[in-house]
Amino acid sequence: MSTKKYLVGLFDDDHTLLHAIENAVEQNMEMSDVYTPFPVHGIEDKMKMRRTKLHTAGFIFGLTGTITAFSLMAFANAVNYPINFGGKPVFALPAWIPIMFEFTVLFSGVGMVLTFYYLNNLYPGKKPEIIDPRLTDDMFAITFDMTKDSSNKSNLSEFLKKEGAVEVFEKEF
Amino acid sequence: MSHFESPLREPLITGNKTYRQITDDIVHPTEGTPGLVWLISVGLAGLVALFGVFCLTWTICYGIGTWGVNSTVGWAWDITNFVWWIGIGHAGTLISAILLLFRQRWRTGVNRAAEAMTIFAVVCAGLFVLLHTGRPWDVFFIFPYPNTRGPLWTNFNSPLLWDVFAVTTYLTISLLFWYTGLLPDFATIRDRSKPGTFRWNFYNIMSFGWIGTAKHWERFESLVLILAGIATPLVLSVHTIVSFDFATSVIPGWHTTIMPPYFVAGAIFSGFAMVLTLMIVARKIMGLQDYITIAHIESMNKILLLTGTMVGTAYLTELFVAWYSGSMIEQYAFANRAFGPYWWAYLSMMSCNLIFPQFFWIKKLRRNIAFTFFASIIVNIGMWFERFVIIAISLHRDYLPSSWTSYAPTWVEVGIYVGTGGIFLTLFLLFSRYFPVVAIAEVKSILKTSGNQYRKEQMEEVKDQPAYHDADARLIYKID
Known part of the structure; x- marks a missing residue:
């Protein structure tokens, strides 16, 4: 199994998160994923997500x-x-x-x-990749995939901090 | 933000909650060792349930000859209780589906518990259907499947068969709706416990490995919306079809076209009464007053008032139509309800369902918890009597005076009924102990629009802005 590496920016407010997503999309940064403890309206539009069918x-x-x-x-x-x-x-x-x-x-x-x-891909007994246990509580996260290419890591963590991330860290699976 | 809401509306979450506090408050009752109150309640409810199982076994062993039913009154407590439980099972899906389509935010505080209650009530209802067949071991005959008896298919023209499909579909869809909503909240409980422990593994299995990515939530929202869309006609269809069991027959007092809307209104009425009964106790014991506020109780009381008045109107319409029909037999059926040997049942039904909810025109009473609790019990009793009046009283004196008879339940019937109450309570108590009783994620999603501290901020924002009155003379502030 190859290890997966993520750069994680934790946010404590949904509005800050939305703003960060907006800027990330504007600057063509490829987010790996966004995690929220509840459905935040507007994320799908800001991420330019393909609507589910x-x-x-x-x-x-x-x-x-x-x-x-x-x-x-x-x-x-x-x-x-x-x-x-x-x-x-x-x-x-x-x-x-x-x-x-x-x-x-x-x-x-x-x-x-x-x-x-x-x-x-949800089923009973699945081993979830939990980025941080607070993500189902009161924290929101933006992750960037660092598995293949981690050259712009410092750029990205700079960006996350500037956008108001309360914590920036790396996570491996 | 989904839609504008006037800052003048009452907050739905009080106590200046943060997201973290919402998690703490709702998950807390599932943590630690169970309290003495809970243990004693489960013990008592379990004992009552066991007695129910005993009476149920008695019926299976000795047949329905142990009941008070006879060839004139073929349906009595069994079907009364079936309709009563099914009616109670209507509030949950109504709250989560119809109120979701109507964008009623207050549903988030009570939908989880109401849906659980729905499922447990339908399970209890199912028991009666199973037993009233007399030979429950042959009950698979009601499903259409290729067989060696002909092939002998079921009669698809019969409302009794429609009922089989309606109730099973309703149970399945309610269960799926409820469980899918539970996934994120199970994940919340999982993430609060230590990885590797039994608790973590248990809730991880229950949560199907939910982690809450944006794409999952997007699909989740889409799924819930469409499930709500299809569950709305479903919930209306179930009690409509239950009423067809009566309406398509030729028994005086049953053969009326008013039955479907009348039954649906009655179902919602009794369902909300049961939600109120349970939630008033649960919010107190589990300390959920900040999530199930007086505003929630008042909203539900308004629905009680509306549906109670609808049911009352149906009672009076029935009386009028019986008189206006000019049919002697129809007229007698209704005169017999009011003045016959079961006048007390009719009087209970009329006073509990038609007269009593009218107190809710008074705002003070709508917001009074003790009174609401009392009223919800009264409505539960009244709705039981309604079904008894419709079913047993209509049957006991039909066309042929020579076969007129009376009906009284035996201890077995009473035992099964009380026992289903025990089963219902046991399941609900287990639910309240191991499941999040309030939908955590949904409550969090309305915090910034309906939390009290945010309401205050919204008021501050609009304080200096010009206000205008809409057609209903409500004060509306324009923000954003």
Whole structure:
């Protein structure tokens, strides 16, 4: 295993962090990642992050659910076992709407959550790379990857300090 | 910042909290050795739950002949309790989904506990559905699967089957919604404990290795928003479908089109009552008064007032429509509810649900904790009686006077009901001990807009600026 090296700048305020991110992007510094204890609005815009397509996945999963429910019911009640329930039509679309709806929600929800875990690579028992335990408490961090190239380390730590980082340190994994 | 909020609004986090203090306050109850109060409560709740399990086993061994139900009153305590629990299970997802879409910030203080309560309540509700079938070991028959009996498929035209899908979907989605929200908070607990300890490993497994990078949060926010979007119609559909169980039948008193909205309003009503009952106790014992403030309680009381009035309107509409229908049998069903042998149940329902919440028009009472607690218990009782009135009273005197009968529960039924209360409380107590009861990350995200010290700053900022009144004559300050 090759070791990964990061330069970490810890911030104690979300506004300072946002400002630092803005300046880093402006000066074309390639941030490795940003860590926050809660969702800070505006980070994704400031980092010029590509918007997640999770909702598209949700839509496709939902549609799968609708189709699954419809085909299951149509097959079971109209084709495979067309039983006469009080003279009602065997192909009873209006009566199937509730279950089609429930399947849509079920498939969409379960599918999206699983996709979310998959994309984020989160699973029970994962060994997380914890930069600093305070990052899930009251600290925010910007990290720079130093694994391959650490020539501009002093520049970057200078930058972080100037932007108001309360601590700047290196972290290896 | 997501949207503008008037600095005149009441702060939702009091006590000049910092991010660190929020973590400390909320995680603290999960640390250290459990207190005596907690141990005794869990012990008692566990005993009651065990008694419930005993009665449940009794039912399974000897059949539902041990219950008070008969061929006229085929549904009684079982379905009453099922609908009651399912109704209670509506507040959690309502708070976290619908209030999220409406951008109601006060939801962050109570959503976690309310969602937990939802899940536990649905579990209790599920027990009754399972048992009322009489042969719970054959319960897999309700799911459609290719089989050697025909193939004999389930009847997809039946609301009873819709209910199976609605309740299981609701349980699954609520569980996923709740658990995904818990990941970052489990990570917070993990990072406060020493690496390598059992505690660290336990919460690391629970947190799925969450570290909170910006991309994770971006996906998280997107996921939560869309889950809220699909959970909103879901939560409305569940009780709608539960009401279809009754509305699509031809029993006088059940066969009414008002049922779906009436049931949904009733579900939200009872759900919020239960949230209030639990949270008023929990905030006191766990010292969370700065996160679940009087402002939160007042907001929930307003919902109680609204939904209680909706339910009350539905009661009166039902009466009017029964009279206006000109159908003798329909008219009798309602006259029998009010003046028949179960008049006391009807009176309890009317006074608890229609009359009592009207006290919440008074602001002083909405903000009075003792009164709110009392009212929430009254509403819980009232909503139980509502279901009993609808189910058992409508059935006991139907079309054929020769089959009229009465119904009284046996000790087994009472035992199962009390037992589910024990199961519910045991689960909730375990939750309050090992899980963060308030959504830590979400509360932190509203601190700078809704924390009291920031409110004060916002007021300072706008103090000298020209103010104007909007259409509702509220004072609005323009900042930024």
